[in-house]
Amino acid sequence: MDLDSLPFVSALWFGILTSMAPCPLATNVAATTFIGKQIESRFGPLLASLAYITS
Secondary structure, rough: OOOHHHHHHHHHHHHHHHHHHHHHHHHHHHHHHHHHHHOOOOOOHHHHHHHHHHH
């Protein structure tokens, strides 16, 4: 799989997962996306997501 199709495949996979357990997963994805957009460093979103997951 090349990297051009990664966003589409990721969106499709998150859509499938959200349809199975809509409330918790959708909230977590939305929070992680919001946090990721606020941070401008390269590894900042990864660290913030890990901090969100562990809290």
